[in-house]
Amino acid sequence: MPQTGATRYQKFLKSEKSKTKLKAKKDLPKGTNVTKTNFKVKKIVIKEQLKKHGESEALSTRKLNAKELLSRLNHFNTHSRRDALEGIKELITSHPDVLEQNLGKFILGVTPLLMNVEKVVQREAIKALHLILSNVTVEKIEPFFDIMSTYLRSAMTHIDNRIQEDSLMALDVLLVCTPQKVAKDFHKILPNFLDMISKLRVDSKPGRTLTVNLGSQITTVKWRVKVLHRLQDFLRKFVEYHNINDNGKPKETTAYYFDDTKINHYNLLNPNYISVCQLSCFSSINLQDVLQIDEMDKFKEYMETLMPLLFETWLEVCPNVLSSEKNIEAVVTEDAAVLLRHTLEVIDMLWKLVQHFDKKSPSSKIQSLFCQKYKQPFNQHFVNAFPFVTNVRSRQTKSDNSVFEDTITDPKLIAENLEICHLFIMLNPNVNIKSQNREISSVLNYIEKTFNQNTQDNISDVVINILHTIFSKEITSWTKTVSVMDALFRKIIWAYFNKDMPGSVKQKIFTLLCKIALNDKLGHFHRSDTYEKWLINLPDILLEDSITVQTVDIIHKFAACNTKTFNTVVKPKLLKIIMNLPTLTISDATNDVNSYHKLFSILYWVKNWDCESLNLLEQQLLNNVYKSDHGKYIFDTLRMKSGGIL
Template identity: 35%
Template sequence: MTRHKKFLKSEKAKIKLKGAKLPKGLNVTKTEFKVRKIVIRDQIKEPTIVDGTIVRSNIKDLLSKLQHHNSSSRNEGLHFLNEIITNHPQETSKHLGAIIQGISQLALDIEKDVRKECFKALNLVFASQTSNLISPFFNIITSYLRCAMTHINIQIQEDSLLFLDCLLMYSPSLVASNSDIIFSCFLDMISKLRTEAKPDRTLTTNVGRKLTGVKWRSKVLDRLLGILKAFVAHRKHASMEIQMDVDQASNTVIDDAFKLPIEQTIMGGSLQKTQFSFDDRNDFFISSVRKQLNRNCDLPLLFRKTGCVATANASNLLMERDEGQKFQKYVEILMPLLFETWMEARPASNSKKSTAEFINEDVCISNEAAFTLKFTIEIIEQLLEFIQMCDHDVNNDDLIKWFRKRYSQEFSNQFLNEFPYRQTDGFKGSKRKSKGMATEQDVFEAGGQKCIQQNLNIAFVFWTLSKNSRSNQSLKTVIEFIKESLACVDSYGTDVLQILVKVLRTILVDNSQERLDTTSEIKELLSTVVVLYQRGKFPKEIRTRILIILCDIVLDHKLYIAYGQNIFSNWLSTLPKLLCQPYVSPHVLKTFSHLTRQKNPIFIKHLEESKDAIIANLPQVNIIGLTNQTQEKQEIINLFFWLKSWKPDQSEARKNQLGNEWPMIEKVFQIKNYY
């Protein structure tokens, strides 16, 4: 049987379905169907127009986009939000709380690109809004900052330092007022508790980080230094405001005080300033009542703090004491960590060498160690400055005495045994070719090859802490380094010069009285400073400040006698010539008045030689920083009262030349003749 016949037989065997066929025209497939329209809402939404410009999305939509599960969508939302913040700050201020909340939470995002975009947005927010507007929402910012600083993810923890940089750049006062909240997080980033029962801490190892332990701690210490600087600046600003209140209260005159008894005026109510018209033909007396004296003053406040001012009372004093005690606890935790950090970063010391053998041998340290040394010393310096401010507020020196007793010897052991320091040479080439080595730029940023900034800061802290120290060898080592630094003073930058002036003031003025009898090197240092000043070696930026230091020594009679008058003889002979210059410092003028009252023979002799040039310069001279020039010019003219043979030129030409200054000269001359 063929294949075709088999196929036909199988077809016949199939079951046939019988049924009626559809009529022609009805057996056509219908292609008609009904569906709902698909509507995409964002595509038909009209754009928002603000200040004549089109905003692609409104703020609420963008904030919701920041919570999208896709990182690209979050990045896109931040990008468009940055445009609104930059171009429409008024719209931003209306939704400031929601914007700060939405952006800050992305500091904890797992994606690094999102975190970077988040910090850019925060920079724009802080730059476009004032601190007063941000202040109500700052607790939200600090909450996310603390979460980022203590996050289990190491990358988020490292990027939290960028978060803090934003705050320190644009809102340092807010950071300072919340510094106690952030401080503990800094400790957790580089250390851990030894035991749960005690607050003592120890450094943690750097497991899982791309950075070395020393470099990571340097980054953390850099930000801690920024917070301490903001904190000290905030405290100084607050102290200045209090002092302004005191001055204003001191100069307040009670309304109608000359008509009523003082008791009635005090009880009478508000304090008001009154304008008086004076009649020189009659005696006129005004009772000056100081506002701060009209307040009740508790005895503890009276004996602990000089002056009961209007803005200070017993509760404020207790608050200041509590603040000092709280800061003392922070110092007790932080100082051992700083010492331990430096012990890990510094080169291994050779125990066979004594301290004397290190005097003429600079110790080379790595670039990472130089950065660590820089931040560590500057942090200790800020701690000292704040401690001195706390002591000044409560009118005692308990804190600084405690700090010296507790850490003076430890500081000397850690930093002075190998003093002074220097860095190893940097790689001469690009960062890419250095293969991890420190480049010349890195060496420069860490204080230069000679580490002059670090060494000067060490000298300053050491001299401040060792006020009652008897370690003459360390004192001589520091003074020898300062003298070597003065030899090349004209090559330093502004930052180094500022530190140098601070060190010289500390050695020569603040803490020299106790050591002049035992340390002759201080007198040699002063002689070097005087000679360099006379030769004009000091740069213009600090020349006036060096002059003020020398003037302060002259104003302190005991210090002036202790140093010896011979050191100042050549310098005193050049001082009257300063009055022939167009600008004079009021501090220098005060020194001149003091020297004339003391009848200093050297100064008066050269003042008499320069009197004609000084009088001719009176119309042109300006006293720096003062608006009332007439009163200060009177101080210059008063110097001539102490000259033995002085008679002013009374020609009409000289009178016309001097103008308003001539009546003052004539009056001083009349008084001199009378006496």
């Protein structure tokens, strides 16, 4: 039976009564519902905002001085920190004196932002640091470099992959602006490179194993390329810092010339030592914390850790070449080709350091140990699949061409393959001709083929550098007999007589051949018919329009050491040499008087002058064909000859 309206209403009342009752509204008493206006007002004054900037004070475009910008570097807001960094760059650019006064404060404020999680702030901090270091001398940075090095190493091993990647950009800045200081911290920074691509094994297996870059936006191969590229540059700066690759050349010094036509000013003291440097209590280096370490033992440790990692890195990307396909070129990807380049460069830098420490401490025999331990893995991983080629992808050129952008332009990888040849020769000084005949043939044939077909000067320089390594002062299995190097030796001499050969390459070949001529231990090469033909044409280099300082040095040394041979080949062409001598220039010695004097002193070693040549030289001196100092030097040189001609 349907419910009536009264029944529904009763149920509604019943439900309302069962609900929780709220207190009834009470009205305020009369007279209390009035707004009170008897409160007091007091001004809020911030004194710092009332300060007015001086008319001559350096300000950014937002009217902020250095102190205000430094305080905003610690602001919680990302945009405020970025704007502060941009303001600091503006001050440095427009007011260089501000940088001198606040150098320590700027470095202490900017450097911690290298570890900022915000990419925008981190990149701006790197740019600001680059601008700071580019506008001051290295001596003024020295008190603060320990701080920069500490933050750099912390960023390189940071748990966040993004900070690790950007730390390489900060390292680029330090390598460009302060290479000497980075090289000094070699033993502090190098272990961080190992941590970026590897991790320690478990206790039962000593050593390191490669890590996979899972949490990053770039592939593992590209990440290793970035790290190895920086490691290569880092090792190169260390090599340059210790003058390891100077090949016995004297260290260049700045020469000051006295000009008698004006007043000359010379500093008695280094300006950097008498200038004021603002330091804080946190910026100076504590000399008590500097630990004395054994460089040899530490380098051995790094070498034994790094070399297996390099082999493993290449093993993961190299193609699997069957024994039946060893004579075929191995095709690798472009990323693998870039990795190959930097892996070989790192091994080459390690080899130079091995040679350095072997000369420094011969008793360690580190060079022979290095060859014995790593020649077999190198042959297995690099030489067996040699030579390598790749397919170069076509790409659009980027607007921001980075110096550290890794690209492959040569699909034949000639430079990389020649580096493999070079390292194979250096790691195998006592090569076994019978058991390693295939490797020797492939390496020498590739060098010969490249030198014949190449038209680029840089590739020719690499080939000649390899030949300098082979024909070194010490006799190895490569030069013990003529049989191994005879074909390549002949090719080099015939290339010297090639009229299409560039003059610069020709002079480098001349230097190499003179080096062989001056080495008595290579006498079995002197009996070659091609060598004798070159020896007859040796004076032709003095008939060129220009020569290099290195060529002058080698000719002078040849004339002094092999006087008899020198006179034999020079006498028939002495007249032509005298005729060309006034116009002969030294291309890389614009203001080097000593090189010209060394060139003219070659005349001292000429015996029994013929009348025609002597009369021509005398006529040239009388007619002032030479410069005043050159002519005087030639006259004094000939007058000094015992039993002279004058």
